[in-house]
Amino acid sequence: MATVAVYSVKGGVGKxxxxxxLAWCSAAISCRETLLWDLDASGGAAFLLGVDPKKKKRVTSVFSQEYDPHRLIRATGHSRLDVLPADESIRALDRQLMKIGKRKRLAKLGAGLSKKYDRIVLDCPPVLNELSAQIMRACDLVIVPLPPSPLSTRAFDLVAQEVKSAIQPHPPILPVLSMIDMRRTLHREARAQASDWPVIPLASAAEQCAVRQQPVGVFAPRSPSAQSFAQLWTAIERKLAALKK
Structure with a gap:
C-alpha cells in the first residue's frame, strides 16, 4: 500500500x-484498489467523481474514534475506485487534532484503510497547520501542482519546508507544472527552467471534469490531458516502486 498526497499551500492550482x-488512473490503469480521500472542506474531489455524500455522520467523527471510516466511504461509478468525501465539519479538523493530541492520527487511519486499498490518494487542503503536518507523516509521496508564476515558486518553497519539518526522513516531493499554456512566454520559460518536471497542460478537457463529473480518461481518453495524467501516474508508480527497494 502507498499513500500519495496532492498538496499545495496555494489555491486555484488544479489540485x-x-x-x-490520478486516483482514477490508479484504479483504471494500474488496476489498484484505490481510495480518494477528500480532506478539503470544499468537497470537490467527491463532486468530480459524481458522488453526493449525503452523510449522517460528520467526517471529523472518524478522527476522534467515534466512527468507522469505512462506513463513510462511497463507491464511485468506476471500478476499483472509492471516495471518502469531505464536508463542512472538516474546517474544524485542525482544532480537533490539536485537542486530542494524536500526532499520527491520520497515519493510523490510513493504515487501517490500507487493509482494503492498495493506493490512497489524499486531496489536501491549502493550509499550513496540524492537519498538513499529519498528512506529511502519513504519506509516501507528495505531489505539488505548480502553475508557472513567481508565487508558485514561493508556494513550493513553503511546501518543501512543511514536509521537511513534519518528519525525518521526509517523504519525497514531486513538483508538477500544472495548467501550462505553451502559447504564453512565461509558461514556456517555466517549462524550460524545469524541463524534467511532469507537465499537465491547460486544456478544456480538464475543465470539463467538473461539468461531466468524470475523470478525463473516461470521456476524452485520447486527449493531451488524459495522456498527461496517465504519464504522471506511471511516473508516480515508478517512484513508489523505487522507494520500496
Missing amino acids: TTLAAN
Whole structure:
C-alpha cells in the first residue's frame, strides 16, 4: 500500500482535478484498489467523481474514534475506485487534532484503510497547520501542482519546508507544472527552467471534469490531458516502486 498526497499551500492550482484524475488512473490503469480521500472542506474531489455524500455522520467523527471510516466511504461509478468525501465539519479538523493530541492520527487511519486499498490518494487542503503536518507523516509521496508564476515558486518553497519539518526522513516531493499554456512566454520559460518536471497542460478537457463529473480518461481518453495524467501516474508508480527497494 502507498499513500500519495496532492498538496499545495496555494489555491486555484488544479489540485483537486489532479487528485481525482490520478486516483482514477490508479484504479483504471494500474488496476489498484484505490481510495480518494477528500480532506478539503470544499468537497470537490467527491463532486468530480459524481458522488453526493449525503452523510449522517460528520467526517471529523472518524478522527476522534467515534466512527468507522469505512462506513463513510462511497463507491464511485468506476471500478476499483472509492471516495471518502469531505464536508463542512472538516474546517474544524485542525482544532480537533490539536485537542486530542494524536500526532499520527491520520497515519493510523490510513493504515487501517490500507487493509482494503492498495493506493490512497489524499486531496489536501491549502493550509499550513496540524492537519498538513499529519498528512506529511502519513504519506509516501507528495505531489505539488505548480502553475508557472513567481508565487508558485514561493508556494513550493513553503511546501518543501512543511514536509521537511513534519518528519525525518521526509517523504519525497514531486513538483508538477500544472495548467501550462505553451502559447504564453512565461509558461514556456517555466517549462524550460524545469524541463524534467511532469507537465499537465491547460486544456478544456480538464475543465470539463467538473461539468461531466468524470475523470478525463473516461470521456476524452485520447486527449493531451488524459495522456498527461496517465504519464504522471506511471511516473508516480515508478517512484513508489523505487522507494520500496
